[in-house]
Amino acid sequence: MSVPSLKKIAILLPVPFDQTFTYQVPEALTVGRGDYVQVSFGSRTLIGVVWGEAEDVAEEVPAPAGEVITKTRAAYTLKPILKKKDLPPLTDQTRQFIEWVSQYYLSPLGLVLKMVMAEPSVFKERKRKTSKEAPALQPRVPVVLSEAQQHCASFLAERLNGFHTVLLEGATGSGKTEVYLELIKEASDRGKQAVVLLPEIALSAQWVARFERRFGEKPLLWHSDLTSAQRRDNWEKVARGDARVVVGARSALFLPYQDLGLVVVDEEHDGGYKQESGVFYQARDMAVVRASFASCLVVLASATPSLETLVNVEQGRYERCHLGERYAEATFPEVVLVDRREEKGGGVPGSQWISKPLYQEMKETLAAGNQVLLFLNRRGYAPLLLCQACGMRTTCKQCDAWLVYHKSQNKLQCHHCGHGEKPRTVCPGCGAEKSFVPCGPGVERVMEEVTALFPDARPLMMTSDTMTTMKQAEAMISKIENREVDIIVGTQVMAKGHHFPHLTLVGVIDGDLGLGGSDLRLVERTYQLLHQVAGRSGRAEKKGRVLIQSHRGDHPVMCALLVQDPSLFLALEKESREMYGFPPYGRLAAVILSGRQAPEVEKAARALAAVIPRVKDIEVLGPVPAAMSRLKGQYRWRFLVKSPRTLKLQAFLKRWRAAAALPAHIRFQIDVDPYSFF
Numbered sequence: 001m002s003v004p005s006l007k008k009i010a011i012l013l014p015v016p017f018d019q020t021f022t023y024q025v026p027e028a029l030t031v032g033r034g035d036y037v038q039v040s041f042g043s044r045t046l047i048g049v050v051w052g053e054a055e056d057v058a059e060e061v062p063a064p065a066g067e068v069i070t071k072t073r074a075a076y077t078l079k080p081i082l083k084k085k086d087l088p089p090l091t092d093q094t095r096q097f098i099e100w101v102s103q104y105y106l107s108p109l110g111l112v113l114k115m116v117m118a119e120p121s122v123f124k125e126r127k128r129k130t131s132k133e134a135p136a137l138q139p140r141v142p143v144v145l146s147e148a149q150q151h152c153a154s155f156l157a158e159r160l161n162g163f164h165t166v167l168l169e170g171a172t173g174s175g176k177t178e179v180y181l182e183l184i185k186e187a188s189d190r191g192k193q194a195v196v197l198l199p200e201i202a203l204s205a206q207w208v209a210r211f212e213r214r215f216g217e218k219p220l221l222w223h224s225d226l227t228s229a230q231r232r233d234n235w236e237k238v239a240r241g242d243a244r245v246v247v248g249a250r251s252a253l254f255l256p257y258q259d260l261g262l263v264v265v266d267e268e269h270d271g272g273y274k275q276e277s278g279v280f281y282q283a284r285d286m287a288v289v290r291a292s293f294a295s296c297l298v299v300l301a302s303a304t305p306s307l308e309t310l311v312n313v314e315q316g317r318y319e320r321c322h323l324g325e326r327y328a329e330a331t332f333p334e335v336v337l338v339d340r341r342e343e344k345g346g347g348v349p350g351s352q353w354i355s356k357p358l359y360q361e362m363k364e365t366l367a368a369g370n371q372v373l374l375f376l377n378r379r380g381y382a383p384l385l386l387c388q389a390c391g392m393r394t395t396c397k398q399c400d401a402w403l404v405y406h407k408s409q410n411k412l413q414c415h416h417c418g419h420g421e422k423p424r425t426v427c428p429g430c431g432a433e434k435s436f437v438p439c440g441p442g443v444e445r446v447m448e449e450v451t452a453l454f455p456d457a458r459p460l461m462m463t464s465d466t467m468t469t470m471k472q473a474e475a476m477i478s479k480i481e482n483r484e485v486d487i488i489v490g491t492q493v494m495a496k497g498h499h500f501p502h503l504t505l506v507g508v509i510d511g512d513l514g515l516g517g518s519d520l521r522l523v524e525r526t527y528q529l530l531h532q533v534a535g536r537s538g539r540a541e542k543k544g545r546v547l548i549q550s551h552r553g554d555h556p557v558m559c560a561l562l563v564q565d566p567s568l569f570l571a572l573e574k575e576s577r578e579m580y581g582f583p584p585y586g587r588l589a590a591v592i593l594s595g596r597q598a599p600e601v602e603k604a605a606r607a608l609a610a611v612i613p614r615v616k617d618i619e620v621l622g623p624v625p626a627a628m629s630r631l632k633g634q635y636r637w638r639f640l641v642k643s644p645r646t647l648k649l650q651a652f653l654k655r656w657r658a659a660a661a662l663p664a665h666i667r668f669q670i671d672v673d674p675y676s677f678f
């Protein structure tokens with residue numbers, strides 16, 4: 001019997017396999033690389049992407065589901081492609097990007113594709129609206145840039161034609177956004193697409209308003225808060241090249257751009273760019289990779305650049321342009337330290353969290369008709385409840401963590417797994433009644449104190465609990481802008497990017513929060529956060545003041561803030577990272593084992609330790625029970641892998657993973673360039 005000569009083709013499917021699958025192309029169908037096609041996979045029908053000729057695919061391992069037909073079998077046993085989708089093919093650039101991300105983070109290729117095919121409803125059968133190409137961006141009003149802005153704008157525009165990474169550095173309010181908006185227009189004039197990443201979707205409302213004022217139209221939005229129909233339309237517009245400017249969360253980096261000409265990462269230092277579920281990745285770093293495949297410019301903007309980026313600049317991998325003078329010549333706020341150790345007994349009556357100097361200045365600021373921000377990076381009312389009779393603390397059933405008391409909802413909540421329960425009236429430890437007292441402050445508690453101390457002021461609380469949608473965020477921001485609010489109590493949600501000219505006093509309730517811990521970036525983050533909060537104050541013509549309450553006034557972070565000299569702080573921080581060989585001077589990867597049974601996880605960790613490949617200069621620390629030894633009901637053990645910067649860890653990690661014969665119910669996770677160490 002003769003075998004019909006049909007073309008075999010490799011298809012990548014959005015399923016957690018690190019391989020392609022082989023299908024046959026029916027004679028009536030022509031498909032090319034990058035086309036979206038429908039195939040049957042097991043009992044399901046899936047949409048996948050044509051990855052190449054089947055012969056091109058180097059290794060094919062039979063999948064557990066038995067989907068892969070090995071090459072020795074006759075071609076006619078292959079399943080056919082069912083249908084080709086009417087969508088522009090995935091570009092080579094995007095396919096290369098997917099492969100790169102998969103290899104670098106050791107995540108299955110199919111899972112990375114799934115991030116690109118982010119909205120399943122795109123691929124459902126339906127009548128398509130014909131979208132039209134966006135018209136060129138037209139500035140509504142002529143924009144006058146300062147000399148420094150003009151300089152940066154031309155510096156960047158000169159680099160639009162190829163792959164360049166530039167740090168756009170400038171203090172809060174120096175007008176970085178105006179500079180890169182200019183660049184977006186330039187890229188759009190050249191017929192290219194531009195994407196702007198923001199670390200927090202709550203930020204996008206103000207950003208969009210600004211864009212609209214400038215160009216009289218809205219950019220295309222991409223984040224999890226959109227409806228499925230909006231996501232479908234937006235995804236398609238990007239894929240068809242009809243959307244010129246996209247602004248969104250880190251996931252916007254994975255949209256199927258047709259012709260990417262500019263990538264902007266705003267607030268590049270923000271920890272929000274690190275994803276720690278599914279595919280673990282750092283969107284700022286991947287923005288640079290994506291731009292290199294697209295041969296385009298990537299701009300990293302920040303007032304407080306990350307140490308990683310600063311070292312990349314120093315070592316010549318990235319370029320830098322700097323906005324020296326502040327926009328509209330607003331002066332930088334004055335920073336004052338309030339040492340709470342010296343206060344003993346001399347505080348404000350009825351006040352636990354607001355010191356006397358802060359109270360005095362709040363009174364004066366409000367009397368002058370200005371606004372006050374009290375900053376505390378802790379949600380809820382109190383970080384835990386404590387039984388006064390026996391000392392028992394409220395802990396999560398599933399995690400090795402305290403339950404945070406949210407008084408407004410009368411609920412105890414775990415901030416790691418989301419578990420919630422009602423506070424108990426009887427202590428389960430000793431049987432005492434009504435013995436639980438709140439320990440330490442959260443924003444709700446500070447809010448309570450503010451209401452008691454300033455009964456006539458109009459307070460507003462801004463946290464991720466009160467700003468769950470973009471609409472709510474927008475409403476709160478306009479309330480502050482319209483001066484319908486006198487005192488704002490907020491977490492870090494508040495610290496990012498907003499512009500409030502009448503806000504002239506910032507009180508940092510606990511400047512020490514974040515200084516005691518083992519996370520290598522904790523000190524850096526605390527410094528950045530406090531610096532940013534300070535930047536909220538007095539950005540227009542009014543001079544601002546910042547009071548930082550601290551019990552550790554002699555800490556280097558506090559000293560650096562007081563003298564307004566980041567170089568002092570950065571020099572110290574760099575020195576200590578270099579000494580320990582930590583990033584950016586060395587490479588790290590975390591390996592996390594988890595499972596339901598504590599002894600089994602430990603056994604697996606010990607077994608894994610026994611098969612660590614020996615490679616010169618690669619050091620493996622552990623195994624140790626994770627600092628958070630139980631998370632969401634899973635027991636956890638960790639390894640930390642360390643190497644010099646010149647070595648790549650991926651080959652080592654792959655070998656190690658292959659050598660480990662772990663039981664199926666033990667989860668093995670790799671976090672390359674980790675940000676969390678618990």
Ligand SMILES: [Zn+2]
Pocket residue numbers: 387388389390391392427428429430431432435
């Ligand atoms: Zn008790």
Ligand SMILES: [Zn+2]
Pocket residue numbers: 396397398399401414415416417418419632
């Ligand atoms: Zn929990």
